[in-house]
Amino acid sequence: MPNCIAVDLDQNMISLSLEYAVDGSVLIYPTKVNARMAKYLFQTRWQLEQVFFQTMEDFKQSLIRSPLPLLQDDKRLLCLYQAMSSENRSYYHIDSFEDMTQWGMHWFKLMQELREEDVDIRRWGDPENLPELYLQDWQIKSIPRIMAIREHYQELISAKGFSDLIFLTPEQSINPDHTIKRYVFVNQYYFTALEKRIISHLEAQGNDVVILHQGLEYWFDAETLSSSDFDLEQAIKDCRYALRSVNIIRTNTEEEQYLQFLCDQASVLRHRSLPESDPTDIQYVNAPDPGHSRQSRAIIDRGFPQKAQAGLFDPIRFSTLHSFPITQTRLFQTLTTISQILQQLTIAGAATYLPVKAVAGLTADAGLCSLWGITAQERDRIRYLLAKLSDENVLYLDLDATFFAIRDQAYPGTNSSGIDLTPLQDFMTKVSELISVITSSSSLSALIDVLDSDSLPLAVICSPDELAYTDIMDKVHERLANALSIEKMGIVEDWRVIFPGQSALLGSAPSDRGICLTAELMKLLLKIIKSAYISYHTPMTNLPDYNITDIQDSRNLSYDEAVFFNVIEGEYPTRPSPVWLFSENQRSRLGLISWEDVRKRERYYFFRLLLSSRRAFLYTYFDPEKSVEQSSFIGEIIELARHWNGGPSEPGGLGEIELSISYARSDLIRSLFYSRFIDLMKRRPDWINSPLNPNSVCFDQTQAAEWNRKVCTIPYDTRDFGTNHTVSLSYYALAAFIDDPFMWFVEHHCAVSSRQTDSPLQIGRRFFGTILHEYLRTIMQKVVDEYGGKLKDKWQWYNERYLMTTLIALISRPEYNFKLPLNYNRKFINEVILPALISAARKFLHDILPHLPIGLKDQVTIIPEKPHDPDDPFAHKQFISNSDETQGTTVNIVCNADLRIESPEEAVIIDFKTGSFQSKDQLTMYYWYYYVLEDDSPPKVTGMYVNPLTGEKAECEMTNNRRDQLYTKVIDALRDILASGYGTAHTRKLRDRNCQITRADLTTLQGGDDEMDD
Structure with missing residues (x-):
């Protein structure tokens, strides 16, 4: 029987394990981090002895040797893929090697588990020999195939001169080094059947086998080499431990965990930067002591380097251990x-x-x-x-x-x-x-x-x-x-x-x-x-404040301060992984490790790390929409504390352990605002102490106005409009000029806009609308080219054949090879896209045009959209002249209507829309541009939005009142800019549209105006 030694939870397992190192010994650890740290500590002692430090996996591979080279990783998958018949590939839906990767990983994992747990698979050829598993029909069909694939795989690699670990039997291949006399297994919670057999084999050969187990003595059975469940209450009562305080911090979201922690970390520095400030102005809940030993503080968070929040952490203060993925x-x-x-x-x-x-x-x-x-x-x-x-x-x-x-x-x-x-x-x-x-x-x-x-x-x-x-x-x-x-x-x-x-x-x-x-x-x-x-050595002379690791690499380690993030169900413990071939119940019957075994192991290492660290911070959050709740481990701690203190009230502690539960601050965004606008805060220290709505991060009316004036407004500069003091506006620029001067200045005046290069390879609504616009423009241009723009009588010459020929000629242009998605075949374009475009054109030409207010039986002039020419000096027309009222600023406008139809008595301005109709201001702007500013307006002008896809239309008659309203909007917006600068939008809908740039969402008030002006 091996010598099993129980170790208290306040002991450093790495240092303690070295006390059992003698000349001619091997120390076996569960992780590479353990083995590396132990080797480093041993070398600093300058003991000239033959001592080896290995992980359990490396140790097993050193004992179990094969006469043939062993295949590993992708070489195994490539051989397995070749060994599978086309029938088996089809049965398991493996159409390519890429499909094989995931399936093959499951297959090799199962084979490895069967070998590790010493499962006899000789009777698997006939599933009827497995009545205790209560197999389903699909399993009865699949198991013989799995075994046949195993046989073919072995034949293939043997023919190539290789073997695989899954085929090695311990009886034939355990070959220990005879110079080694002691084997020390350091706190491994679970031993597989193969590992137990190795230990028995080593003992039978007269070797000294020592098993170190951290916890109470009765938790580990030396005869069966199995561990019992971690008893938290008994550990606190009967075992020495290092833990002195547990702080549970609850937040609303995953992101708030990290923000809360960083705010607490920065509390001292922030107060130093604020002159004449009282440290009690802002309370920082459970802030870890920045002055504590930096060599033994750790953040425990699985997959932290891959998370977006990792970018918030200074790599000088927060460092991952030893290596990072390539x-x-x-x-x-x-x-x-x-x-x-x-x-x-x-x-x-x-x-x-x-x-x-x-x-x-x-x-x-x-x-x-x-x-x-x-x-x-x-x-x-x-x-x-x-x-x-x-x-x-x-x-x-x-x-x-x-x-x-x-x-x-x-x-x-x-x-x-x-x-x-x-x-x-x-x-x-x-x-x-x-x-x-x-x-x-x-x-x-x-x-x-x-x-x-x-x-x-x-x-x-x-x-x-x-x-x-x-x-x-x-x-x-x-x-x-x-x-x-x-x-x-x-x-x-x-x-x-x-x-x-x-x-x-x-x-x-x-x-x-x-x-x-x-x-x-x-x-x-x-x-x-x-x-x-990738291993790395840092050029930094100072050690980081925190090392970032996870619960797996922290096995057998202990810290002065351990900060756990995401202590939620699914992480602590991890959620069950999808089973492959066998259910959890069947796996247990076979003797394979089940999720319950995994949960017990994770529970042991979690509470072991918790009790062996001096201080612990457990960050958790609750999100019912995503079915996220705090870990059952936290619930266990709280329930035990309540039981310990004799009642259902808030827990106060566990023995010598101080327990506190707190909620994240509701003013995290204000804290970030403070750090970004520190100078503004110095000028207005009263902002810091002003109370915020506890249910939402928003200011009151006075603060919102002050924020807009101080922060969310770009000051006007007399040089903004150039030496000639001229502003030129297209319609969308004019709309932004009126509704959201901040975004007009950024996107239109400074030409700083989001660059969209990730257009999906499909014919979307926008591209369809572009083709439709060009299609209708091409048709209308024919009137200009062949009839001098004059048209009378009926429109029957626009027949089906003409519409089809025109459209095919359009999309057959060379440039459309680069615009039409290549994942669409020509058959799809011909059968779906072309009919939809032709239907839209027919609907406009035959159903909408004949019913326009202007009489088409009389001779009319057709004026289609003109090609855009940025160098045309006559394209821009003066809308507002310079005056004292405008401080010498001139406003020009430029337009390009999709279609105009004119007669001496009447004119119709048409703008095609494939989406929703916008404000009538666009039509009014066309009216100004083509008729009012030219002083050549027919008695009646009608503006009209038309959706050729649906046949919907919306029209309005151009009146002096509508004309003057647009002029007033523009000149009022200009006055506001000249007086106060470029402010943000006044409505919530417009603020939300570009809040990532303006941050005007921070001024949103509960129950604010949701409507847009017409």
């Missing part, structure tokens, strides 16, 4: 970008296309920009050009530069912007050259040669910090060598067996998704590299 490096992100580009290549005809949003992704890649020597200014210019093309509904660019060649020959409107696309064309040349080199590879070895060639030097792609402070190049070359061995070892002889249907060059049709063999090989290579972890 997926967070610039090198891996660049390789991922290249892989995504290869997958998005699409062949149509003789051209190869790349989506604009994919090109935008390339510009965002720092590694490629560094490789190609593209500066930040050049990159910003390229993004600007891509955004402009997206605004023109351009979805694709081609690798042969055909787009740029036909740019100047495009139909009017596409090249009228006068934008120089040379920087984008040069960038696409570099992209095309890179893709050409990469797609010439038809094997992993060829692809790896490209990845470290002059075309794509990995060292140049890495960031300077990655090269200076990490071992990234060593890890990458190690993984590349591993990938290279797949071919050299004969694991795969022909990649077309793994990726059938893919040529060595690009895919031949959109139905193949444009994915080439190289793209599949690139995905496989990324998968091989993805699991690497």
Whole structure:
């Protein structure tokens, strides 16, 4: 029987384990972090003894040896994929190697568990031999297939000269080192059947086996090598522990946990920056002591580096332990970008296309920009050009530069912007050259040669910090060598067996998704590299305040202060993972580890870490909409405290442990406001102490007005409108000028707008409306070209054939190769898109036009939309002249109505809308532009919105009153700007539209105005 030693919860397990290290001993830990720390501490003692430090997995592999090389990782999956028959692949819906990855991981995990728990699978060939499992019909059919796949897999790898860990039997392969006399197992909660057999084997050979278990003595059974459940109450009563205080902080959302913690951390610094402030002005609940030992404080949060909130934490004060995944490096992100580009290549005809949003992704890649020597200014210019093309509904660019060649020959409107696309064309040349080199590879070895060639030097792609402070190049070359061995070892002889249907060059049709063999090989290579972890050494001379880790890596560790985030159900304990092949009940009957076993293990390590740390902060939150509630572990602590104190009242403590429960501050956003606008606070210290609504973060009416005046208003400068003091407004600029001067100044006057380059590859409402506008403009232009703009009598000449011919001619223009989604085949366009457009045109021409207020039987003049010309000096017309009232400022307007129909007595202004109708101000602006300012208005002018898709229309007669209202709105807005600056919108709907820029949402009042002015 092994020597089992119980260790109190106030002991440092790593230091204590070294007391059992003697010459010729092995210390086995549950984690690599444990083994690494123990080895470091042992080396500092300068004891010249033969002592080995291993994890349990490494220890088992050192004992259980195979006469043949063992396959691992992706080599196993590749062989398993080849071993599966087409029938079995079809049965399990494995259509490609990518589908195989997830299924294969489950398969190998099950096989490994069966081996670890010493499950006899010889009787599995006939599921009727398993009556105790109560198998379902699908399981009865699946189990023989699983066993057949296992047999074929073993035959395949044996023929290639390999073996697998799942086929090794302990009786034949346990070979301990005879120079080792002591084996120390350090606080492992659960031992598998294989591990128990190894321990028995070591004892039988006369070795000294020591098992250290932290907790009460009766919690661990030395005969069965099994642990009982962690008894929190008994641990507090009968065991020595380090814990002195537990602080439970409840918040409303996940984000508030991190904000609350950071606010508490920064409390001392904030009060120092506020002159003559009273530290009691703002209360910080349960703030951890910033002056405590920085070497033993930790944040426990699984997956923290991947969370968006990680960006809020200063890496100098908060550091992850030892290593981080390669997926967070610039090198891996660049390789991922290249892989995504290869997958998005699409062949149509003789051209190869790349989506604009994919090109935008390339510009965002720092590694490629560094490789190609593209500066930040050049990159910003390229993004600007891509955004402009997206605004023109351009979805694709081609690798042969055909787009740029036909740019100047495009139909009017596409090249009228006068934008120089040379920087984008040069960038696409570099992209095309890179893709050409990469797609010439038809094997992993060829692809790896490209990845470290002059075309794509990995060292140049890495960031300077990655090269200076990490071992990234060593890890990458190690993984590349591993990938290279797949071919050299004969694991795969022909990649077309793994990726059938893919040529060595690009895919031949959109139905193949444009994915080439190289793209599949690139995905496989990324998968091989993805699991690497990068070690780093920091140039910082000071230790971080907190180390960031998780509960798994904190096994057997203890801290002076442990901060747990996301202490909710599903995290503590983790939610059950989906079962594969067997249910939880069946797994228990087989002797496999079940979720209940996992829960007990997680519970043990959670409470062990809690009681072995001096102070603990447990952050939790409750979100009923997402079915999130606090962890049952917290509930257990609270219930035990209430029971301990003899009643249902609020818990006060547990023995010597002080327990407090608090709620996050309701003024977190105000705190952030304070840190951002510290100077403003110094001028107005009374703002700090003003009470806020506890139910929402909002100011009262006076504070909101002050906020708008001080913070959310851009001051007016006499230089804003140039030396000639002129403002030029299109309709959408005019609407913003009136309703939201702040956003007008940002988006229209300064031309700072969001750049949309991620348009979906589909014919959406916006693009459909653009085609429809162009279609109707083309039809109306025929009147001008053939009839001099004059039309009388009936409109029957617009027959079905003409409408179809005109539309086909429109979408057959070369530029539409870059605008129509290539994932749509021509049959779909012909059967769905074209009829919808023709129906809309017919509805307008035959159902709407004949019923306009103007009489179409009389001769009328048709004036369609004109191509936009930014260099036309006569396009802008003076709307408001300079005067003392406008402080010498002139307001010009520019318009381009979709369609005008005129006769000597009447005029109709038509604006096509495929969405909802906007304010009538747009029609009034057309009236001003075409008739009032020209002093050539017919007796009657009617403005009309028309939706050709639905046939809906809305009209209004242009009157002097409507005309004067628009003038008054503009001049009042101008006066406000000149007097007070560019303020935010006055209605909640407009404030919400751009609140991420204006932050005007912070001034929103309960029950505020929700309506827009007409």
